[in-house]
Amino acid sequence: MKSIQSLPERVDVAIVGGGIIGVSTAYALSRAGVSVAVFEKSTIACEQSSRNWGWVRSLMRDLPEIPLALLANRLWDEIQGQTDVGFRHSGILYLARTPAELDDYRRWLDTARPLGVDAVMLDRTQVSEHLPNARESWIGGLYSRSDGVAEPALATQGIAGLARRHGAHVREHCAARGLSMRGGGAWAVHTEHGSIQADAVLVAGGAWSRLFCGNLGVSLPQLKVRASVLSTPPVNPPLDIAVNGRDFTCRPRADGGYTVSQFNASYTDIVPDSFRLFRHFLPAWVKSSGLVKLRFGRAFFRELRVKRRFGPDGVTPFEQRRVLDPGPSRAAARSSLKKLAQVFPAFETAPVREMWGGYIDVTPDALPIISPVAGHVGLYVATGFSGHGFGIGPAVGEVAAKMVLNQEPEIDLAPFRLSRF
Numbered sequence: 513m514k515s516i517q518s519l520p521e522r523v524d525v526a527i528v529g530g531g532i533i534g535v536s537t538a539y540a541l542s543r544a545g546v547s548v549a550v551f552e553k554s555t556i557a558c559e560q561s562s563r564n565w566g567w568v569r570s571l572m573r574d575l576p577e578i579p580l581a582l583l584a585n586r587l588w589d590e591i592q593g594q595t596d597v598g599f600r601h602s603g604i605l606y607l608a609r610t611p612a613e614l615d616d617y618r619r620w621l622d623t624a625r626p627l628g629v630d631a632v633m634l635d636r637t638q639v640s641e642h643l644p645n646a647r648e649s650w651i652g653g654l655y656s657r658s659d660g661v662a663e664p665a666l667a668t669q670g671i672a673g674l675a676r677r678h679g680a681h682v683r684e685h686c687a688a689r690g691l692s693m694r695g696g697g698a699w700a701v702h703t704e705h706g707s708i709q710a711d712a713v714l715v716a717g718g719a720w721s722r723l724f725c726g727n728l729g730v731s732l733p734q735l736k737v738r739a740s741v742l743s744t745p746p747v748n749p750p751l752d753i754a755v756n757g758r759d760f761t762c763r764p765r766a767d768g769g770y771t772v773s774q775f776n777a778s779y780t781d782i783v784p785d786s787f788r789l790f791r792h793f794l795p796a797w798v799k800s801s802g803l804v805k806l807r808f809g810r811a812f813f814r815e816l817r818v819k820r821r822f823g824p825d826g827v828t829p830f831e832q833r834r835v836l837d838p839g840p841s842r843a844a845a846r847s848s849l850k851k852l853a854q855v856f857p858a859f860e861t862a863p864v865r866e867m868w869g870g871y872i873d874v875t876p877d878a879l880p881i882i883s884p885v886a887g888h889v890g891l892y893v894a895t896g897f898s899g900h901g902f903g904i905g906p907a908v909g910e911v912a913a914k915m916v917l918n919q920e921p922e923i924d925l926a927p928f929r930l931s932r933f
């Protein structure tokens with residue numbers, strides 16, 4: 513087997529994907545003395561892990577994710593202690609305009625509090641105390657002071673740096689083309705620059721995981737949702753906490769500016785997979801109508817041309833399209849800023865500094881898949897984070913590391929099994 517320059521011929525664990533999930537798992541494994549290699553087809557954090565809002569939240573998470581969020585909150589502090597990832601407990605506030613919204617929050621809190629979240633309900637006066645410069649008066653909100661923010665690209669690259677410091681091999685511009693089984697239960701990981709052996713492989717390929725697994729004959733229900741985001745420079749007076757105002761979201765950035773978006777600034781492109789996975793996703797589309805809009809356009813024909821089966825010796829789709837870089841919906845992003853400015857006058861004259869789009873990888877139940885793959889000994893996936901994987905990334909790294917080592921993770925991974933679909 514031709515080995516990849518500057519990499520050993522074999523490692524204990526190979527990881528496909530250098531987003532927050534791949535590098536956090538590599539960090540946890542390398543700290544435990546396990547030899548690990550990460551393969552990233554472009555650069556660390558080139559896709560979701562640099563394009564996200566940077567929220568590190570427990571608020572309004574699905575209950576199975578809450579133990580991950582609580583563990584992550586602690587780990588972010590530890591990571592920030594070692595390298596600057598822009599993490600701080602800024603606090604996060606979800607605002608309510610209507611009694612129905614308030615009830616929604618209260619119901620969630622009743623079920624989440626026994627799991628250890630430190631969130632509280634706020635009344636109208638308390639919301640005003642948190643947002644003294646707001647024009648609108650909300651009837652209440654849901655607040656967590658320990659939730660916070662981090663800088664997405666800085667954080668993912670910082671964690672990759674920590675993993676390297678502990679001996680992990682992190683290889684950029686090196687697409688993993690596929691896998692094959694070797695004798696003795698080891699995998700051969702075929703990359704565009706040669707092959708390497710590994711006892712276990714973790715697929716943490718974000719929006720590409722379905723294609724990678726599909727080539728191995730493993731069906732993973734996953735689609736992409738296109739989101740649009742913008743940033744502004746600092747404003748005066750500043751807004752110090754991250755706020756979800758239902759029709760806008762805003763979080764303070766380490767550079768003094770703000771990242772602005774909204775939950776309903778997302779589109780799902782109709783692609784061939786939309787039909788293949790229709791049965792799985794129909795209930796989610798019905799439930800989220802109004803939040804996610806379906807669009808038919810060029811994406812359909814582009815994805816129709818993507819090869820779904822490929823071998824290790826030719827160029828694969830992972831090399832043909834190095835980075836998923838969808839253009840933002842300018843109208844949707846600008847409308848978030850407009851709505852923010854209606855409430856916080858300081859943003860009325862704020863210019864747009866940058867605007868970007870990002871594909872979110874989603875599963876039918878909006879929960880991630882953190883799981884062994886049945887029938888493929890030594891193959892694991894950690895993917896499908898459905899728009900919430902950045903904040904819990906460090907915790908997922910810890911539990912995924914235990915999973916691939918066949919050790920008992922401290923958090924129950926049963927809700928995240930692939931076999932639930």
Ligand SMILES: Cc1cc2nc3c(=O)[nH]c(=O)nc-3n(C[C@H](O)[C@H](O)[C@H](O)COP(=O)(O)OP(=O)(O)OC[C@H]3O[C@@H](n4cnc5c(N)ncnc54)[C@H](O)[C@@H]3O)c2cc1C
Pocket residue numbers: 528529530531532533534551552553554555556557558559560561562563564565566567568569686687688689716717718719720721724739740741830834835869870871872894895896897898899900901902903904
């Ligand atoms: C606009 C937006 C806002 C979001 N906001 C938040 C938020 O505020 N808080 C939060 O918690 N989450 C948020 N998310 C979600 C969060 O960003 C993701 O859940 C998280 O980054 C997923 O990390 P990942 O490592 O699984 O995937 P990614 O970051 O997408 O990384 C996967 C990597 O795998 C690489 N790859 C794929 N296939 C191969 C291959 N064959 N060979 C080599 N490399 C490969 C890709 O190039 C990519 O770099 C948001 C996402 C978006 C897009």
